[in-house]
Amino acid sequence: LPELPEVETVRRDLQAELTGRWITAASPTGVRTFRRYPDVSDVVGRTVGRRLVTVDRRGKYLALRLDSGDAIVVHLRMSGQLLVVAPPAPLVRHTHAVFAFSAALESAALESAAAPVQPEHPNRIGEAVELRFVDPRTFGEVFVTTGDLPELAELGVEPLDPDLDPAGLHRLVRPRHVGLKALLLDQRVVVGIGNIYADEILWRARIRPTRTGDTLTKPQAARLHDSIVTTLGEAIAHRGSSLADEQYRDLYGAVGDYQRFHNAHGREGQPCPRCGSAIRRVRVAGRSTYFCPRCQR
Numbered sequence: 001l002p003e004l005p006e007v008e009t010v011r012r013d014l015q016a017e018l019t020g021r022w023i024t025a026a027s028p029t030g031v032r033t034f035r036r037y038p039d040v041s042d043v044v045g046r047t048v049g050r051r052l053v054t055v056d057r058r059g060k061y062l063a064l065r066l067d068s069g070d071a072i073v074v075h076l077r078m079s080g081q082l083l084v085v086a087p088p089a090p091l092v093r094h095t096h097a098v099f100a101f102s103a104a105l106e107s108a109a110l111e112s113a114a115a116p117v118q119p120e121h122p123n124r125i126g127e128a129v130e131l132r133f134v135d136p137r138t139f140g141e142v143f144v145t146t147g148d149l150p151e152l153a154e155l156g157v158e159p160l161d162p163d164l165d166p167a168g169l170h171r172l173v174r175p176r177h178v179g180l181k182a183l184l185l186d187q188r189v190v191v192g193i194g195n196i197y198a199d200e201i202l203w204r205a206r207i208r209p210t211r212t213g214d215t216l217t218k219p220q221a222a223r224l225h226d227s228i229v230t231t232l233g234e235a236i237a238h239r240g241s242s243l244a245d246e247q248y249r250d251l252y253g254a255v256g257d258y259q260r261f262h263n264a265h266g267r268e269g270q271p272c273p274r275c276g277s278a279i280r281r282v283r284v285a286g287r288s289t290y291f292c293p294r295c296q297r
């Protein structure tokens with residue numbers, strides 16, 4: 001299940017790979033993927049002939065912003081993957097959308113880039129490419145929208161927003177008599193953190209997952225803030241985590257690397273890298289939760 005680091009990795013790759021290119025064809029075939037549409041010809045009409053200006057992320061939503069003011073919004077949910085391939089690569093099963101993009105034009109891409117262009121990825125493809133949405137379980141979604149989405153208004157703070165400081169985080173959790181694991185998972189409080197990173201963040205902060213927000217001291221809130229920034233930052237640097245199912249793939253179909261650096265999640269019975277106690281697994285907020293019973297208080 002992609003979380004913020006995985007979605008942000010895909011966003012950065014999309015930004016570097018596709019910004020400045022024109023959409024030359026669109027094939028929105030997945031009925032469930034395009035479930036907001038009675039008629040998918042609207043998707044074709046609003047995307048073909050448009051140029052990609054920039055790629056934003058809010059929580060786990062990706063917005064591919066077009067020069068018309070519309071955005072192609074993608075939510076990967078459980079098993080969605082966005083893949084860039086050079087045609088004529090054969091279509092894999094469960095491909096529910098294909099957007100063909102023109103070849104990258106060096107000057108055009110630079111001129112139109114609203115955000116700084118990322119350093120060139122080793123896999124970067126200069127020729128015409130297809131962006132494909134593959135989703136075996138079909139919980140993921142793609143749609144085209146103008147302006148902001150109503151559901152975005154419900155979302156909580158971005159954990160990597162530079163405006164969110166330790167005091168701001170403390171103010172956010174302090175009024176809530178809810179366990180911190182549940183708070184971190186609640187997208188109305190803070191966005192993009194799922195089961196893996198909630199465990200890793202609380203391990204690094206030395207805070208027990210069941211500890212409630214209203215008992216958090218200022219120094220603990222500062223530790224939690226530091227842990228959120230460090231953990232998510234490291235995970236993005238390692239291009240996200242892919243678990244045993246290898247469901248999460250980046251834009252080029254490669255798995256992430258951060259699972260090798262997990263300290264708590266998925267490590268039941270193994271020694272805590274900090275104190276050597278056995279990592280314990282319990283059920284918290286309806287989810288398998290891993291923590292160190294000795295150094296997380």
Ligand SMILES: [Zn+2]
Pocket residue numbers: 272273274275276277292293294295296
């Ligand atoms: Zn420990």
